[in-house]
Amino acid sequence: MNILDLPTKIHDESRQGEAYAPVAQETALFSKKFYIESYGCQMNFSDSEIVAAILHQEGFGATKQFEEASLILLNTCSIREKAEQTIRKRLTEFRKTKEKKPELLIGILGCMAERLKAKLLEEEKLVDIVVGPDAYRSLPALIAEAETGQKAVNVLLSREETYADIAPIRLDSNGVTAFVSIMRGCNNMCSFCVVPFTRGRERSRNADSIVAEVEDLFRRGYREVTLLGQNVDSYHWLNEADNTSVNFAQLLEKVALVNPLLRVRFSTSHPKDITDDVLYIMAKYKNICQYIHLPIQSGNSRILQLMNRTYSREWYLAKVDRIKEIMPDCSISTDIITGFCTETEAEHQDTLSAMEYAQYDYAYMFFYSERPGTLAAKRFTDNVPEAVKKRRLQEIINLQNELSKKSYMNDVGKSFEVLIEGESKKDNLYWKGRNPQNKMLVFPKKQFNYKPGDYVNVLVHDATQATLLGEIIPA
Template sequence: MNQADTEIITAILTEGGYAPAEDEHSADMVLLNTCAVRANAVDRAGNVLSHLKGMKRRRKGLVVGLLGCVPQYEREQLFSDFPFVDFIVGPDNYRDLCGIVRSVRDGVRQQSRIDYDQQETYAGIEPVRASRISTFLPVMRGCNNHCAFCVVSVTRGRERSVAFDRVIAEVTGLEKAGYREVTLLGQNVNSWRDAGKELDFAGLLEGVSHAVPSMRIRFTTSHPKDISESLVRVIGERPNLCNHIHLPVQSGSSRMLDLMKRGHTREEYLDKIAMIRDLVPGAAITTDLIAGFCTETEEDHRQTLSLMEAVGYDTAFMFYYSVRPGTWAARNLPDDVPEAVKKARLQEIIELQTAMSRDLYQREIGKTVEVLAEAESKRSPSKLMGRTATNRAVVFDRKSFKPGDHVQVRITAATSATLSGEAVSPEVSKSAL
């Protein structure tokens, strides 16, 4: 979502007459778009700010602005911690950016725009997109869930959806502009609604799928309690809806899930997984996991490991718990798992997932998969990198292919994170989607 927001911010600034600098050293203004979801991300923003402090001392007139979830979360307190910051702007206030920058240049410092705007979806702003092949489209913002550990409802406010017709117009425009893939984004994308049309997210996916048949369609992030049978069915039925579902579970223990206020049990989650496996054979399922949440016992941790094995995740985002002030857990639960234990449990989770990913990827060797080529491989200019519909990264010889091509690739080798292989067909096969 931050990457998509940065593309919106760039569009707003470009419209206001600003242009990207080569790097921070040649820039007149440095903006930091920040994430508050984990303490580690906030600390990293603090480290970059310390670096900018030195730059600002050396370069008179340099403007420094802090954007995104950290200012929304920490508010004007930031000016006490980082007095050299010229302004802070939260996720609902990017339209004010050019005006703020102008007044900073006129000498008005330490400005803040951190109001919630329950209507703001940035509709009508054409993002300056980072890729010409695969792009993001936010279709809803905010979250009405209050998971005990999460700051999102604080930083991004309540849910609001982009209207169905607007989404269809946007994706149709992307297809005409030559994009091959779009990821529909939302903090809790399954709860997208168009009340006027009485449509839910399953209806949106079906509509988008028919509107842009040549494009691959992905979505993230889903909440397990909101994954409906109709949604999974439409993924199974429509060929251009990618068979990859990111379904954060956070813990395999029902006791932990209850404390986390996730709104489902381990058994209910596994029932949803069984439904996905039944209706979308071959689907890749990925997840988010937190080690060492408040009061977690060794038995709770074992349940997470056993759930991982039961599901067979493709990959996972894995972290250990860090208290986020302002959340329900920070106010009501003891952060009583020692850091060394959190780290040891996280390590076990990572090792299990790495082994499972390696096994899963090894089983792809010898198969032919369709890959949407995205870019030159970072390791070699003679290779391209792309993804399967299941979101597995594949590296293959470039030959005459170019980013944007759909390429049939026979898999010859695998690590726990990447497949590699040889292109077996020069055919650009939209129909195979």
């Protein structure tokens, strides 16, 4: 979602940050086909893989051509107004296809489903099926209901659902990296955020099932997993069989011990919950990547209080210091919202100075847009003019461009262990892969007989603000 008022990430050659991605798999064995587009965060991409597994059991195979499908699904994001506009436009396009193909079913999944179910079903008549994030198991029954001409809806939230027993279908996968969901929902009532209302309360997945999924991925050739949650650091699973519990630091260690050749990443961390225990586990195991996504949202304590972030500017920057103390080479990225309700120019400058202090490697940056139903929409007036928001956002982007360029140029002359993820998007004579700090490297294949999933050492000789350029160092 790299447009002005949506999250903007200073990074390329990566699936992260795309507005959407269609997914597909071999369909020869399936009589019915579905097409799915995923918008927004990594959790949505992970959820689409769960949905694919459920549909697979019902005889559906995925296709990359929506014209071939009898079922079209959009896994939606409701975090920004622009995202909803984009999805609504896409639904309108698919509705034109349905006019020529009446048997086609169109459905929305995810965060928009709960919030706009009535409008999309009845007023705009854009969809036949509406399914919330906790109701994917009901998809087969909803499809059957919709096939009779009825509107099919299930947006009930759950306090137990984690989909722990469903093995995701790795759609559109490079066969090297995979997402593993470890928890669902969020207990942090940030005033700007709709997630607690669309995804429900936190519940952590069985730790044994997580480790088993990771072990299976490694056996199948995957060499990197990203543990996903709205706030992974608050992961806490109670094993009722023996009354023992597993926190995030312990889970991270269990996953790291699956195999030293398996890289481990995680996202996202809430600053108030990431502990020294997590940092020490990261420092202890070489295969846990030294990279933390640590959203700041604002660099001003008053605005942070209005956002209900439960930390101050000083507390956050002290956490950055602690990370660097334990892991001097750790890369940090962030989320930033500018133009929040009543934000002054001086408070905007506090965000810029906090960025300078933290020296982020890259960031997701966007200006505030009010989301109906949130605490901010109920309590505050969205009173910063849009022109001011856009100007402040551009200043934040400009600064982050400078910080990213500086960070990447500082790596010139260094060598890194890189996991090859596949061919560069721009040139199939080059490989691409990330180092432990989550920076993308591009380097020529030359005569070396490597393949995706292999580790190579790469010497960096040049950099942009988004990519390191290098050469393989022969073993």
